[in-house]
Amino acid sequence: MLRDQRLSYRLAKNPYQPHLARIVAIKPQARDHKLFQVRFEDHRAADSFRSKPGQFVELSVIGTGECPISISSPPTRPGVIELCVRRVGRVTSALFKQPTNSLVGLRGPYGNGYPVEKMEGNDLLLVAGGLGMAPLRSLLWFALDNRADFNRVILLYGCHQPNEVLFRDEMAGLVTREDLECHLTVDTDPDKIWPYHIGVVTRLFDHVGGLNPATTYAAICGPPVVYKFVVEKLLELNFSKGRILMSLERMMKCGVGKCLHCSIGHKYTCLDGPIFTYWDAINLRESI
Ligand code: FES
Numbered sequence: 001m002l003r004d005q006r007l008s009y010r011l012a013k014n015p016y017q018p019h020l021a022r023i024v025a026i027k028p029q030a031r032d033h034k035l036f037q038v039r040f041e042d043h044r045a046a047d048s049f050r051s052k053p054g055q056f057v058e059l060s061v062i063g064t065g066e067c068p069i070s071i072s073s074p075p076t077r078p079g080v081i082e083l084c085v086r087r088v089g090r091v092t093s094a095l096f097k098q099p100t101n102s103l104v105g106l107r108g109p110y111g112n113g114y115p116v117e118k119m120e121g122n123d124l125l126l127v128a129g130g131l132g133m134a135p136l137r138s139l140l141w142f143a144l145d146n147r148a149d150f151n152r153v154i155l156l157y158g159c160h161q162p163n164e165v166l167f168r169d170e171m172a173g174l175v176t177r178e179d180l181e182c183h184l185t186v187d188t189d190p191d192k193i194w195p196y197h198i199g200v201v202t203r204l205f206d207h208v209g210g211l212n213p214a215t216t217y218a219a220i221c222g223p224p225v226v227y228k229f230v231v232e233k234l235l236e237l238n239f240s241k242g243r244i245l246m247s248l249e250r251m252m253k254c255g256v257g258k259c260l261h262c263s264i265g266h267k268y269t270c271l272d273g274p275i276f277t278y279w280d281a282i283n284l285r286e287s288i
Contacts, residue, residue: 016254017062019045024080026100030164031130033071034088034096037080038104051075054138054247054275058255059083060105064094068252068270070135071109076145080104082132084166091195105167110255111274114139114245119217123152125208127230129201129222130159133166134223135274137262142256147179151215154181154208158201158226161193162186183207190218202229205237221247241279247279249274 025037040046051071055258060066067089073082089094098104116139124143128136136155143153154175159165165186174182175196185197197204201222205211218239220230227246234244250269253261261270263283267276278286 002022002028005203007219012227016107016256018058018066018107021081021103021106022101023098023100023102029084029166029168030159032165034085034087035167036083036085036095037125038083039080041103041279042113046079049109050080051081051109051138053116053142054113054135055109055111055138056144056249056252056255056274057081057083057106057108057110058134058252059085059091059095060107061065061091061094061098062103062105062114065091067106068110068249068255070138070249070274071249072134072137074141074145076142084137086131086284097110108255110252110270112272116142117266120146120149122150123154123212124150124209125216125218125227126156127155127201127218127222127231128155128157130164131228132223132247133157134221135249136219139219144177144180151211153179155265156183156185156201156204156208158185158187158204158222159185161262162189162191181208188230200229201226202219202233205233211237213237213243216243217243217245219245241282242277242279244278246278246281247274247277 020041021038023036023042024039027035029035044065052057056068056070059069060068069083071086072084085092087093126136126140143150171184174180185204186194189198220232251261252270253259257268257271
């Protein structure tokens with residue numbers, strides 16, 4: 001048995017310890033953002049990994065530490081797990097120095113994920129701002145891979161500038177799909193290279209006709225300003241608070257409800273979230 005396999009088997013005995021996973025590809029995204037494709041070394045870890053859109057993993061860089069990262073790939077495409085990471089701290093900076101083929105640690109998945117069973121048979125409206133596309137991408141591809149289970153699928157994605165758009169080539173392909181209504185925007189386009197809309201993400205609602213709030217689930221992910229203005233817009237359109245889903249990822253450490261780092265009011269983001277309805281969120285202190 002190889003040393004890595006022995007280590008992986010030993011680690012698997014402890015739920016707080018990660019499984020070894022290999023970085024099989026790294027795809028640069030926007031500045032300070034990379035997509036890491038990772039695969040478990042141990043087939044038992046790979047076989048037992050069952051995620052839902054909206055869940056996260058704890059990723060560790062050996063010798064440095066670990067951090068929570070949303071899963072960007074859908075559970076409909078098992079095997080390789082995609083993690084879109086922004087370089088913001090010690091662990092992500094160390095991760096950015098890892099070359100393809102190096103080993104990292106992975107444990108999870110954690111969190112509640114989107115209530116996809118309840119969402120089936122409804123229209124889906126996904127609204128992402130900036131890095132918010134990373135967790136929403138898992139839900140988007142889940143819906144596209146199970147297209148018959150949903151009615152309209154609509155994606156509204158906005159960034160500040162074109163060079164901040166994540167999954168740029170993929171987005172160009174999504175715009176042309178006939179089974180998806182995909183609208184992209186940037187706030188400003190200083191180099192005049194952007195072929196889509198200009199303006200804040202809420203302006204994209206002008207291009208979506210016939211939204212029925214009684215049969216639509218809206219999933220939002222982005223910086224606080226996106227939540228504020230998109231929720232306002234959805235309430236104006238008579239969406240009920242229970243049909244507005246928000247991804248609130250707060251200072252998660254253990255991922256399993258033990259360390260208290262992620263508590264918002266009486267809820268633990270790692271267990272009760274990170275997906276909350278707006279109804280839940282307005283009852284949580286400091287949630288948005
Ligand atoms: S991350 Fe430790 S309790 Fe939630």
